Structure formats: structure tokens, C-alpha cells
Amino acid sequence: MSQDRRPAAEIxxxxxxxxxGPVVTTGVPLYRAIADSLRRVIADGSITAGSRLPPERALSTALDVSRVTVxxxxxxxxxxxxxxxxxxxxTFVSSPSEETSWGSMLRSESPGVLDLVNAAPEASPFLAEAFEGALATVGAALVGHGYAPSGTRALRTAIASRYTARGLPTTPDQIVVTSGAGDAAHLVFQTFARPGHRVLIEHPTYPGAIEGLESAGAIAIPVAIDAADPxxxxxxxxxxxxxxxPTLAYLMPDFSNPSGxxxxxxxxxxxxxTMAxxxxxxxxxxxAADxxxxxxxxxExxxxxTPGTATISIGSLSKSVWGGLRxxxxxSDKELIARLARTYARRQLSVSILEQAxxxxxxxxxDAVLVARRQWLRGxxxxxxxxxRAELPEWNFHVPEGGLSLWCSLPAGMSSHDVVRRAATxxxxxxxxxRFGTGYAFDDKLRLPFTRPASELAAAVRVLAETSSGAAGDGHPVEPAELVV
Ligand SMILES: Cc1ncc(COP(=O)(O)O)c(C=O)c1O
Known part of the structure; x- marks a missing residue:
């Protein structure tokens, strides 16, 4: 609770x-129905964060309910x-999405908990063999100091070759190796976004990107994206x-997360x-492009x-191989890469040599890694x-042609925040x-990743079918605080 907050507006x-409007109490106590309605008007932006809610007595009179209910x-x-x-x-309105950083939503796996927070697949079957291969070859590097600012030549060459094969001719000096794509995005924002700069984003978008640009002091300019008419x-x-x-744009042309x-x-x-x-x-x-x-x-x-236009591509092996491989x-072009390399060297001397190998x-x-990953993800x-479709027939979604999750539209009047809270029980x-938007957008949506084992996906949908219609789950409730690790 903050003691220094001042009201932006009083309602x-x-x-x-x-x-x-009329408070509907189908199957829930009156106070909860009022809380649900309040949350809905906050979520749709009718009341903004910082606004002061009316005193309890005044609202109870206006709604003709007891003060205890309010x-x-x-x-x-x-x-x-x-x-x-x-x-x-x-009492002041605040935004729950401002409270928990995206990274802290990653929790360690606990038995009995179905974790569909993250769209993060298990390790590729090729990974163990690649670790062994790396161990066998890394010996030659041990005589050196072990630092490779911007990345080892071997890895930058391999990444550049892949871009060239995809139709974007690239040389190793156009690559900086980072500790994952999230790190890469932060590097770009740190280098090119200044306080007050505007950054055009897809809406919805990846929460880590919103956090990254906000931490650079930049302002997100959301533009709606829809998988049905991309x-x-x-x-x-x-x-x-x-x-x-805007001076910058952050885009996911292939299988945007979470819209697909x-x-x-x-x-x-x-x-x-247009951007040019x-x-x-x-x-x-x-x-997710692969x-x-x-x-x-x-x-393509x-x-x-138009290889001359100012574009910075970022990527990682987190989704095609494993998030644990950082x-x-x-x-980008050599000039922009030189600036990025200078910024990166100031905060990170090197990414692990063994992981690069x-x-x-x-x-x-x-190609074989991707064939296996795609086949598994398709299933x-x-x-x-x-x-x-069988258990939540009123939930709508576009079947994504790629990526790792479904972006579901909830039945009219259902709040995603409420569904998440009930699912936790x-x-x-x-x-x-x-989480995937600015302000309170997308409380009528829910992302369902399909990266957990099939039995967990079935169990998760069962829990949603039971709890989202108002029935309580029969497992031990998870305290909301446990969501944050
Ligand atoms: C669109 C997008 N960008 C970046 C990341 C972060 O990836 P990494 O694990 O490579 O840092 C993710 C992870 O979910 C993502 O979905």
C-alpha cells in the first residue's frame, strides 16, 4: 500500500x-458481484488507475446495498x-498488471501445480547430444581467457549463415550474441530508446517487451493486431x-506472441x-519465426x-530448443551492430563459451531440430x-498456423482476471x-500455451471448465502470492 498516492480523479x-449498471448476482454473493462489476469498469478503462473510489457509505446508498457489502x-x-x-x-484504483514483473511469473515447477503461465517448451531431444558435442570441442578454447565479447566467431558465423540461407545475406560482423532474445530486446531498447521516445508495438504483445521499453523510459504506442486479419x-x-x-517499432511478423x-x-x-x-x-x-x-x-x-532499411532482428534458441539454453x-547492419556491441560490452563481457559451442x-x-520441434508442437x-472446443465451446480463437499458444476470446462478460483467480483454486x-497489453486492455482474453505435456493440457482445460463457470476447484487452493516467485 502506498502512502504517498494522490488522487488523479474522484469518482x-x-x-x-x-x-x-444493474449488478447481476448469478450464483455469487452480492459483494463479489459488485467487485466483479467494479473490476470490469476498471479493466475497460472507464475508471483509470489512481482514481479515488467513492466512500463506502456513499456507494452503498447509491447502489442501495448495505455498507458491509461495499x-x-x-x-x-x-x-x-x-x-x-x-x-x-x-480507496484508490490500481492496476494488478503493474505489480508483478513478467520474469517473476516464471516459477519453479511444483508437483501438483499446472503451470500454463509460460509458453516455454521442454528441451529439444537434440540438446543433450549438442551439450556432449560442445564438451568434446570446447577443450581448444580453454587455453584462452574465455571471454568473447559479441560472441564467438564460430557462433556468429553459424547465425549469419542461417540468415543468409533464409534470404537475408549476413556476415558474422553483423551479429552480436546475447543471453537470449529478451536480453537482446533490452539491449536494443537501452541503446536506441530514450525517455519520452515513442515505440510502436503490436497490441497485444510480449509483456517482456513492454517492460523493456518502459524501463528505458519510452512510451508504448499500441496498434491492434488480429490473427484473423493480420x-x-x-x-x-x-x-x-x-x-x-514513433522512433522505434517492436514487431513480431511471424506468429506474434500472444495473438499468433x-x-x-x-x-x-x-x-x-511503411516503417522506412x-x-x-x-x-x-x-x-517463434521458425x-x-x-x-x-x-x-521471407x-x-x-530492402536490406538497406534500418531493421534490427533479434532471435534465440529458447523456443526451438530450450529456454534454459541462454x-x-x-x-543488423554493421553501423547499428557496432553501437549495440559497444552497449553490450559495457554490461556483459561474454555469453558462456560452453553454451555458445x-x-x-x-x-x-x-533443420532436423526444427522438423522435430514443429511436429511435436503441431500435435x-x-x-x-x-x-x-469440447469443454469450453463458447471460447473463441483463431487456430494459429505457428507459435506456441492459443489466444482465446472469453465469452461475453467473463473477465480473464477472474478466470485466472478461479483457476488458481x-x-x-x-x-x-x-499482461499482454497496455492499460487494462485484454481482460476479455486469455493466452493458453500448448507447451506442457498432453495430460496437463487436458487437466488444465478441465480445471478451466469447472472453475470459469463459477464452480470451485477441489484441489488445495494456491494463494495468489505463490504466483510471484
Ligand atoms: C516474443 C518473445 N521474445 C522474447 C522472449 C524471451 O526469450 P529468451 O528466453 O530467448 O530470452 C520470449 C519468451 O517467451 C518471447 O515470447
Whole structure:
């Protein structure tokens, strides 16, 4: 609870009562129904963070309920992180998504807990062999000092060759090796985003990117993306660029996380030309670009037909191989890469030599690694799709042609925050839809990754079917605090 908060706005009890409309209490206590309605008007932006809620007595009169009911509703809001009490000043609206960093949502695996917070697959079957291969070859490096700023020559060469094979001619000096793609994104924001700079993002987008650009002091400019009509993003981005003059853009043209959207070849060409016309430096996150799950194959990388335009691609082996292998990279033209390399060297002397050697082994047989990963993910996607269709028929989603998760639209009136809270009583952990947006957007959405074993996916959907309709889970409840590790 913060003691220094000052109200940005005070909401009148009558006005709030009108906003809430008739309170529907189907199967839930009255105080909870009021808390649910309050959360909904916060989530849809009708009330903004920092606003002071009416005094309990005034709201109870306006709603014609007892004061105790409003006290309980406010307490529930506070417990869920949607409000703070400030001693002597009242109850203020806050945003639960501001409280927990994305990284801290990663929890260690506990028995009996179904963890669908992260879209992070188990290790590729090729990884163990690659570690052994790396151990066998790393001996030659042991006589040196063991630091490789920007990455070992062998790994930068292997990464560059893969870009060249994909249609984006690249030399090793256009690569900086990082500790994963998240690290790469932070490096780019640290180098090119200044306080007050505007950064155009897809909406929804990867929460780590929102955090990264916010920590650089930059301002996110959200542009809606929809997997059902991904190329509509191009004209919307053009319009937003004209209005908001962003200097940077952070985009995922292939299997955007979490929407699953993939731009067509024509769409990405138009988008690249649009960004170039507005002088926007475009950061392209390709962590899921290789995870094509239908027959469409690989599309040309963003910016391939116009290699002179300012584009920075970032990638990693986290999704194609394993998140525990901390190898990622940045690719750009030599001038931008030189700036990135200077920034990176100031904070990180080197990525582990053994992991880089492992990555070289993996990239040598990367086509086989990807065939196995895609086949496994395709099966996982189909299993999750069939469970959701059978047990949650009112949930809608576009079956993604690639990536690692379903982005579900919840039935009308259902709040993702509420679904997450109820699922936790059945030992199922999820990230609420609002994690993937700015403000309170996407409380009507839920991301369901299909990266856990099939039996867990089935159990997770069962828990959702039982708890999201209001029935309590019968497992031991998980305290909300345990979500944060
Ligand atoms: C779009 C996107 N970018 C970056 C990352 C971070 O990846 P890494 O583990 O390589 O840091 C993730 C992880 O989920 C992601 O989904």
C-alpha cells in the first residue's frame, strides 16, 4: 500500500453506480458481484488507475446495498490488486498488471501445480547430444581467457549463415550474441530508446517487451493486431506512425506472441516500406519465426527485399530448443551492430563459451531440430484445440498456423482476471490477458500455451471448465502470492 498516492480523479458515487449498471448476482454473493462489476469498469478503462473510489457509505446508498457489502467488495478488489487503501485518504484504483514483473511469473515447477503461465517448451531431444558435442570441442578454447565479447566467431558465423540461407545475406560482423532474445530486446531498447521516445508495438504483445521499453523510459504506442486479419495492421501502423511519430517499432511478423498473427509476404513488404518511409527503426523479434505448424513454410524475413532499411532482428534458441539454453542474438547492419556491441560490452563481457559451442552444434543440424520441434508442437496445438472446443465451446480463437499458444476470446462478460483467480483454486496457473497489453486492455482474453505435456493440457482445460463457470476447484487452493516467485 502506498502512502504517498494522490488522487488523479474522484469518482462520484452516483456516476459510478450508473457506470456499473444493474449488478447481476448469478450464483455469487452480492459483494463479489459488485467487485466483479467494479473490476470490469476498471479493466475497460472507464475508471483509470489512481482514481479515488467513492466512500463506502456513499456507494452503498447509491447502489442501495448495505455498507458491509461495499466494504467487502472493496476488500476483494484490494486483495486482487485492483485497488489500494491509503490510510485516511480512501480507496484508490490500481492496476494488478503493474505489480508483478513478467520474469517473476516464471516459477519453479511444483508437483501438483499446472503451470500454463509460460509458453516455454521442454528441451529439444537434440540438446543433450549438442551439450556432449560442445564438451568434446570446447577443450581448444580453454587455453584462452574465455571471454568473447559479441560472441564467438564460430557462433556468429553459424547465425549469419542461417540468415543468409533464409534470404537475408549476413556476415558474422553483423551479429552480436546475447543471453537470449529478451536480453537482446533490452539491449536494443537501452541503446536506441530514450525517455519520452515513442515505440510502436503490436497490441497485444510480449509483456517482456513492454517492460523493456518502459524501463528505458519510452512510451508504448499500441496498434491492434488480429490473427484473423493480420495485414490490417499495416495500414493501422501507418496511420499511427503519422499521428504519433514513433522512433522505434517492436514487431513480431511471424506468429506474434500472444495473438499468433503472421503477416503475409506482401504485408511484411508493405510494413517494411511503411516503417522506412516514417524513418522508424524497426526491431523484429523472431523467436517463434521458425515454428511454422502448417504447410506454408518459411516466409521471407522482414526487410529481406530492402536490406538497406534500418531493421534490427533479434532471435534465440529458447523456443526451438530450450529456454534454459541462454543463447540469443541481434542482427543488423554493421553501423547499428557496432553501437549495440559497444552497449553490450559495457554490461556483459561474454555469453558462456560452453553454451555458445552447444548452439553451434545445434545450428549445424538445425533443420532436423526444427522438423522435430514443429511436429511435436503441431500435435500439442491440436490436442489443446480439441480439448478447448469440447469443454469450453463458447471460447473463441483463431487456430494459429505457428507459435506456441492459443489466444482465446472469453465469452461475453467473463473477465480473464477472474478466470485466472478461479483457476488458481484448482492449482492451475495462468497469465491474465491484461499482461499482454497496455492499460487494462485484454481482460476479455486469455493466452493458453500448448507447451506442457498432453495430460496437463487436458487437466488444465478441465480445471478451466469447472472453475470459469463459477464452480470451485477441489484441489488445495494456491494463494495468489505463490504466483510471484
Ligand atoms: C516474443 C518473445 N521474445 C522474447 C522472449 C524471451 O526469450 P529468451 O528466453 O530467448 O530470452 C520470449 C519468451 O517467451 C518471447 O515470447
Amino acid at each position: 462520484d458515487a452516483k456516476a459510478l453506480s450508473a457506470l456499473l 466494504t467487502s467488495a472493496y476488500r476483494e478488489l484490494r486483495e486482487q490488486g485492483w485497488a489500494d487503501a491509503v490510510h485516511g485518504a480512501g 495485414d490490417a495492421f499495416v495500414d493501422d501502423a501507418d496511420r499511427s506512425a503519422r499521428q504519433n511519430a 498473427a503472421r503477416l503475409s509476404v506482401e504485408g511484411r513488404r508493405r510494413l517494411s516500406a 518511409r516514417h524513418g522508424i527503426l524497426t526491431v523484429v523479434d523472431e523467436v 515454428l511454422v505448424l502448417d504447410d506454408s513454410g518459411a516466409y 524475413p522482414f526487410g529481406a527485399p 543463447v540469443g542474438w541481434v542482427r 552447444t548452439a553451434v552444434h545445434l545450428l549445424e543440424r538445425f 500439442q496445438r491440436d490436442i489443446l484445440v480439441s480439448h478447448v 484448482g492449482n492451475l496457473l495462468l497469465a491474465g490477458g491484461t
